[in-house]
Amino acid sequence: MSGVLAEVTGNLGSIGYGLAAIGPGIGIGIIYGQGVQAIARQPEAYGLIRQNMILGFVFAEALALIGIALAFAFRA
Amino acid sequence: MSGVLAEVTGNLGSIGYGLAAIGPGIGIGIIYGQGVQAIARQPEAYGLIRQNMILGFVFAEALALIGIALAFAFRA
Amino acid sequence: MSGVLAEVTGNLGSIGYGLAAIGPGIGIGIIYGQGVQAIARQPEAYGLIRQNMILGFVFAEALALIGIALAFAFRA
Secondary structure, three states: OOOOOOEEEEEHHHHHHHHHHHHHHHHHHHHHHHHHHHHHHOHHHHHHHHHHHHHHHHHHHHHHHHHHHHHHHOOO | OOOOOOEEEOOHHHHHHHHHHHHHHHHHHHHHHHHHHHHHHOHHHHHHHHHHHHHHHHHHHHHHHHHHHHHHHOOO | OOOOOOOOEEEHHHHHHHHHHHHHHHHHHHHHHHHHHHHHHOHHHHHHHHHHHHHHHHHHHHHHHHHHHHHHHOOO
């Protein structure tokens, strides 16, 4: 292995996914953190609150899943 | 394996998308987190609150989707 | 190993996972931080609150675990 500049292997898709997971990770935390606060404030609105927590979670999670798809789309 | 600079494969578009997804991921989390708080505070305004939560979500999500489009636009 | 510019070895998957762990780490912290606050505010809603804290934790944790899976998927 002479003349090799660096022995780093892997696909940039891993880094892309890693970056794409930062936002949703924090976002889901905020949704559920504020969500349980909302439940504590008004337990009788639990149906509406939970339904919107799940909806927001799905929207945020999608961003990370797109990162996985892109990693495989650009696989050399 | 001589003359190999690095065995890193992939497209920078993955990283670009990953970076583009950080903000919307956090932003969507804030929208839905604060949104369910608003629902808990005033459940009778549910229609208006939900409608604006969706609108904000769409605006934030668009930023990440542009990142995908750009990754494919600059595909070598 | 003469003439080598840098002796960096390893796989980008490690960096990808490291990045992927940032968001969920913060997110899970927010969930449990706000969660115990919610329990303190309304201990009688403990069942609902705890159940949603666990759910949010699982969703956020999954993002980091996907990062591990991806690191092995792109192993050279």
